[in-house]
Amino acid sequence: MKIDLTDTTASKINKALVQGRRAIGSPAVGMVLTLVIVTDEENAYDALRAANDASREHPSRTLVVVKRVSRSPRDRTKSRLDAEVRVGADAGTGETVVLRLYGEVADHAQSVALPLLLPDAPVVVWWPVASPRDPAKDPLGALGQRRVTDSYSAVKPVDELRTRAENYEPGDTDLAWARITPWRSMLAAALDQVDCEVISAEVTGEEFNPSVELLAMWLADRLHVHVQRGVSAGPGLTLVRLETTGGPVALQRPDGAMATLTLEGQPDRVVALKRRETSELMAEELRRLDPDDTYASALRFGVDRLGGAQSTTDRSPLPTRTPASAVADSASRTSSAAATGNRPSPAQMPPAKGTAAK
Known part of the structure; x- marks a missing residue:
C-alpha cells in the first residue's frame, strides 16, 4: 500500500x-x-x-x-x-x-x-x-x-579510509569492512588447523579497493607481521598468502565466486566465497549495534602506525611475531558466541594472545 x-x-x-x-x-x-x-x-x-x-x-x-x-x-x-x-x-x-x-x-x-x-x-x-x-x-x-x-563509493576510496580513521567515533562502520568478513572468517578457520607462527603476509586485489586495504591492515594489526600489498585485475580481493613456520597458507579467489584454500600437507579445498550484495552487507551490519572495536583497531593501526592506508605495501615488519593461534582462537570464540545468539559478528575478534590491544 x-x-x-x-x-x-x-x-x-x-x-x-x-x-x-x-x-x-x-x-x-x-x-x-x-x-x-x-x-x-x-x-x-x-x-x-x-x-x-x-x-x-x-x-x-x-x-x-x-x-x-x-x-x-x-x-x-x-x-x-x-x-x-x-x-x-x-x-x-x-x-x-x-x-x-x-x-x-x-x-x-x-x-x-x-x-x-x-x-x-x-x-x-x-x-x-x-x-x-x-x-x-x-x-x-x-x-x-x-x-x-561505504568507502568504495567515494571518489578516492583509499583516501576515504584515512578520513574515516581521523574522525572515527564508536558506532561508525564501513561496508568495505563488511565485505571482508568471509575472508577473515575463512583465514581464521584455516589457521585453527595448523600449529605455527605467521612470519609474513601478502594481500592481492584491485588497486584502490578499500576492502583490500582493510584486510591488509587487519592482518598487520592482529599478527604484527609485514604485510605486502599486491595489485591484480580483480574482481575485488583475489589472494591472501600467509608464510608460516609450518608452510604457506593461501586463499585464492580469481573469479569472485569460488576460492581455493591451500594448506601445507593437506589437499586443496574449494570453498564458496562469492561477492555479496549490498542487502547482505546491510543485514550483517544490522545484526550488531554495539561499537566494532576490531574495525576501529585495524583502521587506526593501518593509518596511524603505518602512515596511511597505502603504507601496508612495502613496510618493514614490526618487531614481534604473534602465533597464528591468536587469530584462530578468536574465530572459535566468535563461533561460540554466534551459537548462543550473542550480537558479535562472526569475524569480530578479541585482541591477539600475548599482545596488547591496539
Whole structure:
C-alpha cells in the first residue's frame, strides 16, 4: 500500500502510517529498529531495495531522506516536504517513508526525521554515497547508535579510509569492512588447523579497493607481521598468502565466486566465497549495534602506525611475531558466541594472545 503526501508535515506522515497499518490489518508495530538512509534521488531506488531485502531479517521502519536541490534561486527559499508512505508488501517486512525535502527544510532534515523514529528502538543511519566527513557530528548521524558509510563509493576510496580513521567515533562502520568478513572468517578457520607462527603476509586485489586495504591492515594489526600489498585485475580481493613456520597458507579467489584454500600437507579445498550484495552487507551490519572495536583497531593501526592506508605495501615488519593461534582462537570464540545468539559478528575478534590491544 502506498500513500502519497504533498507539502506535508511529520504529524500527517505519522497519521498515514497508522492508517496504512489499519488498512492492511496489522495495527501492531513489530519492528526492531529505525533505518535512516541519506541519499540522492539517483541512488535512492537501489538503496531502498537493499534495505527492503535486509528487512526480512531485521523488520524496521525505513526513512529515506532525499534532499532535492532547487535549480531556481527563487525556489530555494520555498520549503516543502513531500512524502511517500509504504506499508505491507511495498515495504518489505516493515514500513517505509520516502522523504523529499525542498528549500530551506533540506538543511534541517534531522528535525523532519526525529518525530518519525520508532520510540525506544535503536537508530541506524546509512549513507550509500557521499557520506559526511564526520558521521557522528552530522545532524542526522547524531540520531543513530550506528552509522554506516561505504568507502568504495567515494571518489578516492583509499583516501576515504584515512578520513574515516581521523574522525572515527564508536558506532561508525564501513561496508568495505563488511565485505571482508568471509575472508577473515575463512583465514581464521584455516589457521585453527595448523600449529605455527605467521612470519609474513601478502594481500592481492584491485588497486584502490578499500576492502583490500582493510584486510591488509587487519592482518598487520592482529599478527604484527609485514604485510605486502599486491595489485591484480580483480574482481575485488583475489589472494591472501600467509608464510608460516609450518608452510604457506593461501586463499585464492580469481573469479569472485569460488576460492581455493591451500594448506601445507593437506589437499586443496574449494570453498564458496562469492561477492555479496549490498542487502547482505546491510543485514550483517544490522545484526550488531554495539561499537566494532576490531574495525576501529585495524583502521587506526593501518593509518596511524603505518602512515596511511597505502603504507601496508612495502613496510618493514614490526618487531614481534604473534602465533597464528591468536587469530584462530578468536574465530572459535566468535563461533561460540554466534551459537548462543550473542550480537558479535562472526569475524569480530578479541585482541591477539600475548599482545596488547591496539
